[in-house]
Amino acid sequence: MSGDLKQAYNLINILEAEHKLNREDWVFLLKNRGEDRELSEYLFKKADALRKRIYGDAVYVRGLIEFTNYCCNDCYYCGIRAGNANAQRYRLTADEIYACCDEGYALGFRTFVLQGGEDAFYSDDDICLMVSGIKERHPDCAVTLSIGEKSYESYKAYFDAGADRYLLRHETANPAHYARLHPENLSCENRKRCLYDLKAIGYQVGAGFMVGSPYQTEENIAEDLLFLKELKPQMVGIGPFIAHHDTPFKDMKSGTLEETLFLLGLIRLMLPEVLLPATTALGTIHPLGRELGIKSGANVVMPNLSPTGVRKKYLLYDNKICTGDESAQCKDCLSARMASIGYRIVTDRGDHPGFEGLSCQSHLNIC
Numbered sequence: 001m002s003g004d005l006k007q008a009y010n011l012i013n014i015l016e017a018e019h020k021l022n023r024e025d026w027v028f029l030l031k032n033r034g035e036d037r038e039l040s041e042y043l044f045k046k047a048d049a050l051r052k053r054i055y056g057d058a059v060y061v062r063g064l065i066e067f068t069n070y071c072c073n074d075c076y077y078c079g080i081r082a083g084n085a086n087a088q089r090y091r092l093t094a095d096e097i098y099a100c101c102d103e104g105y106a107l108g109f110r111t112f113v114l115q116g117g118e119d120a121f122y123s124d125d126d127i128c129l130m131v132s133g134i135k136e137r138h139p140d141c142a143v144t145l146s147i148g149e150k151s152y153e154s155y156k157a158y159f160d161a162g163a164d165r166y167l168l169r170h171e172t173a174n175p176a177h178y179a180r181l182h183p184e185n186l187s188c189e190n191r192k193r194c195l196y197d198l199k200a201i202g203y204q205v206g207a208g209f210m211v212g213s214p215y216q217t218e219e220n221i222a223e224d225l226l227f228l229k230e231l232k233p234q235m236v237g238i239g240p241f242i243a244h245h246d247t248p249f250k251d252m253k254s255g256t257l258e259e260t261l262f263l264l265g266l267i268r269l270m271l272p273e274v275l276l277p278a279t280t281a282l283g284t285i286h287p288l289g290r291e292l293g294i295k296s297g298a299n300v301v302m303p304n305l306s307p308t309g310v311r312k313k314y315l316l317y318d319n320k321i322c323t324g325d326e327s328a329q330c331k332d333c334l335s336a337r338m339a340s341i342g343y344r345i346v347t348d349r350g351d352h353p354g355f356e357g358l359s360c361q362s363h364l365n366i367c
Contacts, residue, residue, distance in 0.1 A: 008032045008039055015269045016046050020229055026222035033262055040262055047265035047297030050272055055299050059343045060275065060350030061334065062144065063109035063305040063327075065100045066314040067092040071117025073148070074183050077213065079244035079315045080117050086246050088313045091121060094130050096307065100327075101134050101141075104305045107331055108347035111142040113167065113302065118148035127154075128161035135162040142349045146206075149190060152197045159201050166198045167206035169237060172213065172220055173227035180215045195231060204352055206235030206275075211263055212255020213241040221263070229270055234352035235300070236267050236274050239281035242317035257286045261296040268297030273353045275300050284321050290334075291341050300350070301338070303330040 011029045015021055021029070033039065068091045069080045080087055092100075101112050112134060116122075122130075127147070134143050145158055146167035155166070170191050172178050178188035198205045209224045210216075228236060240255030260282055268276060277300040278293025286292065290301060304311060304322055311323040322330055335345045 004028075004032045005039065009042065012039075012043050012046065012269070015266065016050070019270055019272060021225075021270075023222050023226060026225055027218050029266075030218040030221055033259070040258070040265075043262065043265040043269075044296045047268040048295060051268055051276075051297050051299055054273055054353065057343045058299065058346040058350070059294060059338050060111075060300045060346050060348075061109065061331065062111045062113045062277075062300065062302045062350075063101070063104035063107075064113045064115060064302045065092075065097055066115050066304070066306045066310070067097055068116035068119045068122070069310075069314045070119040070121060071148075072120060073118055073186060075186070076181055076183075076248045077210070077241065077244070079246060079317055081247060084246045087315070090310045090313050091119070092307070092310070094126075094133060097130055098133060098137060100305045100307065101138060103327055105138050105141070107328055109305070109331075110138075110140060110347055110349045111144060111165075112138075112305070113144040113146060115146040115167070122147075124154050124157050128157055131158060131161040131163045140349075142351070144206075149186075149194050152201070155194075155197055155203070156201050159203060163203070165204040165206065165235070167235065167237065168194055168198065169206075169208040169210075170195060170224070170227065171209055172216070173209075173223045174220045177213075177215060177217075177220045181213060192227075195233070199231070199233075204234040205231075206237055207231055207233045208235075208237035208239075210241040210255065211238055211260045212253070214249050214252045216241075225266065225270065228267070232271070234275060235277070236271065237277050237279060238263055238267070239279035240285050242281055242284060242319070244315065244317045254285060257282070257289060257292070261292055264293055264296040264298050275350070275352055277302060280304075280321060281317065284317070284319055291337055294338065294343055295341060301334050301345075303327065303334055 011025050070089050071080050074081045074083045131143050142164040144165035145163050175188040240260045242254045243250050243252050276298045278290040278298040282289035282293050305327045
């Protein structure tokens with residue numbers, strides 16, 4: 001075994017014991033991951049064991065409702081970007097959203113994730129009414145929003161209406177890299193401001209980044225991991241970048257299964273109690289991607305509760321899976337998949353351990 005490989009094993013041991021690494025060690029580990037399957041398996045074994053000590057064999061489900069694919073932003077990687085004239089746009093009404101929740105509730109779901117583009121059609125009052133309406137119908141459920149960058153006042157209004165969690169991927173913690181993925185009107189600084197505002201208000205917060213996004217370096221990923229350690233979100237959503245044919249990045253190489261799994265394991269060791277999804281994007285690049293994600297340290301999956309008639313329109317990237325299944329089919333399929341690897345689906349709220357016992361108080365592309 002080479003000296004560099006021995007050091008990589010040693011850094012995994014340090015991460016397991018101390019739950020942190022410095023910037024130089026993160027970069028070293030990421031650059032020396034190589035193709036050594038034994039190193040990855042060593043990491044996955046430790047990540048899986050740690051997750052089992054905290055969560056047992058439970059895999060939590062969140063019912064995803066993609067309620068609008070209109071977006072005012074023009075992010076270069078996203079299939080529902082404002083500049084994509086070929087996207088078939090739609091919006092769900094409040095009653096349609098309630099119907100999705102009612103169906104999900106009957107199937108056992110106790111967390112609903114309202115996800116959409118940054119769509120000004122829905123005012124803050126509209127969002128608040130939808131949140132409070134879901135809470136009135138299903139007071140034992142958690143409501144998660146994933147609707148992008150807003151003001152502190154807007155976030156506070158949603159929280160006061162009953163929203164429990166907010167998902168907002170930071171995408172990349174490096175400002176220069178952020179500028180290569182987004183138009184000039186969007187900034188890394190404001191993205192981070194939003195996440196800190198959400199934490200200050202009291203949300204359970206989800207952040208995360210794309211793996212293998214265009215122009216990403218190991219130094220960028222190290223910065224992402226340091227930012228996540230500082231932020232301490234309750235949920236981290238990472239998934240491979242997958243190109244969409246109607247974006248400027250249509251010819252860019254996708255992120256890999258191997259690097260995504262490796263990062264899932266690292267994040268589990270860094271943030272032991274984090275809620276960590278095995279994403280739909282992971283299942284898109286490999287038929288067993290979500291199962292492999294769970295075995296690498298993840299513990300959340302997100303079945304789709306959106307009406308089947310609109311699912312193919314919410315196309316953030318090409319070849320997205322599970323766009324045709326009914327909600328019950330999607331849940332049953334995931335239950336069987338998890339059972340096949342020795343895990344069980346849990347449909348309760350599944351709060352982060354740091355929020356257990358609290359009453360009701362986690363963006364885009366999180367799944």
